[in-house]
Amino acid sequence: MRGPSLAVKGGILLAAVFVALKFVLPLLTAPLPMSLIYLYLFLTIIGIVVYGTLSGESTEALLGPIFRFLSGEGIGGAVKSARLAVLVLFPLLVGWQTYGGLAPNTQPPAESRTIHPAPPGEFVGLSNPLPNTPENVMMGTGLYAAYCLPCHGPKFNGNGAASDGFNPPPANFADPGTIAMLQESYLFWRIKKGGVGLSVEGHPWKSAMPRWEVELSDDQIWKIIMAEYAGAGQKPRTWE
Amino acid sequence: MRTVPLRYRAAALLAVAVGLLWVAPALSQETVVVRAKLIQGEVPTDPAAPIWNTIAATEFPMSPQVHWQKRIGSVTAKSVKVRGVHNNKQIAFMVEYADPTQDPADAAALEFMVGDKKAHFAHGQPMGQVEGGPVNIWYWRNDTPAAADMSAQGFGTLKKQAQQDVQAKAVWKDEKTKVTFKERKLSLRKDPKGEVVKDPQTGNPIVDEDTKVAEQEVSGVWRVVFTRALTTTDKEDVQIQPGTFPNVAFAVWDGKKLESGDLKEAGSQKAVSSWWYINAEPPPDYSIYLYGLIAVVLAAGVEFVIIRKVKKGQPA
Structure with a gap:
């Protein structure tokens, strides 16, 4: 029986890394800034791409489902609806991020004060x-x-x-x-x-x-x- | 009876949750920032101007000054309510606090950091491991016609600036106002028989502390309006750029004359706050909506090109 494709596994791994860094790590130590979380996610994607393109077969396993999802060929039902949602939401998300980056900040600067700094x-x-x-x-x-x-x-x-x-x-x-x-x-x-x-x-x-x-x-x-x-x-x- | 489909109820719940997440930071921030609202026309210099009734106040708790000598144990002003407006040229802050008596030596002040260096809230006194900066103090006193624009960088350095840029106008009214403060009561713990309970290890009586937020009605309110240009040519002044978050601290003196002849609060014996923030509302910038729209169009275009390319090169 065939398991999930490499693309799906990569997506799950990416989501797991995000959840671990964003929600689990703060339970153990200080929360990471989002810029660092994005960097780790980027490195994870690089790792997935490198692993997935080691051979022609793995490249197809990684990129095939993505290409089929984007082209819409050979998919139906819930996946088709998901494709439509992704295609609509992606430009809106880019627009929202652009707006968020340009909009004036209404919050005072974050203060990460160390309670017990090292003594002289x-x-x-x-x-x-x-x-x-x-x-x-x-x-x-x-x-x-x-x-x-x-x-x-x-x-x-x-x-x-x-x-x-x-x-x-x-x-x-x-x-x-x-x-x-x-x-x-x-x-x-x-x-x-x-x-x-x-x-x-x-x-x-x-x-x-x-x-x-x-x-x-x-x-x-x-x-x-x-x-x-x-x-x-x-x-x-x-x-x- | 018609029932709402589950998916609509779930969507409504999700919308409420997202709305709460959105609103919660906006509600919580108003305890640390004085929002100076952008208005058209002249900024109000009169504390009785009706526009002040339309501006939301931010309330800051005050403490007796205990940081350096000469200290004080308790103060009249338990908190200050601060409002702000600006018109992109001038800015006005109204400081409101309860004071049962109007006295010649009653006074209030705003303090700001000047420049990029952090300054200690106690007159910008030197710090051991950090090179601090100076502070700019806007000072009003009831028996002095003009406000004072002052500078300091450490104790004993407070001086009136050569260039005076600040104006102030104050009104005391014998009206009732409610003051909230923390009420603390200590009591000896007693057992059901009424006997004092002692710590089994030390043998000392156990003291319980009951702290609650109390509300008290006080007659007498000072409203002091400070006005100044947002920016000045004086290097010793705080420069307030709309959209930024300069630090601000507050001080209040109850100048009531005691039976001994001394003033209840004077000099370093005053009510103080730590550093908080002001934020002059920036003018609306509609170009950000245009840039957002351009980003949506560009992203959709890139999406279209990629899908077309994928469809053309789709492996069989």
């Missing part, structure tokens, strides 16, 4: 020099209440009374995706240098996080870090 080398691997004692945590909690609570909130969840107007919003320390996946040295960098210390991918021009090195000593910052982990019920990430 001098802040990598630093250890908290202070012992994690109840006294230090208590002092850190007091400092947190005075300096951090208005934005990050009494529940350490970024829901402080001063947070509403800021975009991006203050970090939610109770979320396992924030300080729980970071080392203490990372927090030390972010608190000490503030939003303006971020690299370009962190969009420092939008961050309201103060540069606390102007007002707090290093020891005070380390104590605040202890208090944030304790208050949010999290533990710093370690390499062990």
Whole structure:
């Protein structure tokens, strides 16, 4: 029994690659830009054409159904209707793409902000020099209440009374995706240098996080870090 | 009773789904962009001009300024509603916010990035790893007849520009307006017997937080209209090209005099927002429809040639 022709198999492969890149991949990692998806689809088509034209027989298997579909000879029923739909829709699609490319953009530019950009080398691997004692945590909690609570909130969840107007919003320390996946040295960098210390991918021009090195000593910052982990019920990430 | 064929019902459902996909981004975008509508004739400089009632407002939440010293804990303006219009030469923005009292030191400002470099929203202060640019600030204060066209690139650099291009007119009305804001309540968790529940690990009482969006009716509204040419000859000014998305931020000061003699909000103690966007509606360009039509004709022509060629060379 004959299976689907090479052209149909190629079409299925192309559709599968598109679905995988567009819908499945974003479930695992960051979504790909459409320009990259088009590039991968183009490469897939090249691969299908190269494979399909290796011999005269495979060329016929690849191009024969396409030619018959286009010419309309020897087809009927649903395939005939599909052919008519393709022939009508193709020029309309080209027209729509042209219009879309020329029409003025009504959306603001996309912002792909990196939440946790890499810290400068001098802040990598630093250890908290202070012992994690109840006294230090208590002092850190007091400092947190005075300096951090208005934005990050009494529940350490970024829901402080001063947070509403800021975009991006203050970090939610109770979320396992924030300080729980970071080392203490990372927090030390972010608190000490503030939003303006971020690299370009962190969009420092939008961050309201103060540069606390102007007002707090290093020891005070380390104590605040202890208090944030304790208050949010999290533990710093370690390499062990 | 006649029933609608299944294929028509499916087509209708599909049309609704496509329509929703189309409309959803348009609805969501209005929380981040001030759309300045293109109008014919003069732009309104008067906050009471009827045209403002026909322009949709975009509302932006405001925060107390906590980024640098001297900070403030809470502010009067919880949000600002901003409308915009332009006539391809002049642009006008109306900033509306609730303020129960009219005071001489009441003030509002718009801030824009200038040039291609990103500027920090706090007066374009220097950034550690990014070379930032300057900001242009349009400032109005109730007891000052003229608006101020200002520039800054870092704290302590704010200055009035040599060339003043901005005008402002404001009206305070003792009318009622509704203000929405987040209301936060903390309470100690209690068991059914009324006893405070403690964390089994730390022994500390467990505190619950209840946050909800509340609405409050306030008497007193400021409406401030800023106007300026879309583009100027001043290099320190933001240049607004229709169709583009320049960044904008807002600031509001409640200049109410406290019993101590101090102003409730002044200087760095103010309500602020982060960066958002403005978009001056571009003039209609009908040529894009023509180009779309040409593309349809060309594609159909190519299709015709290919099919003809295929039919001629069709293998038996």
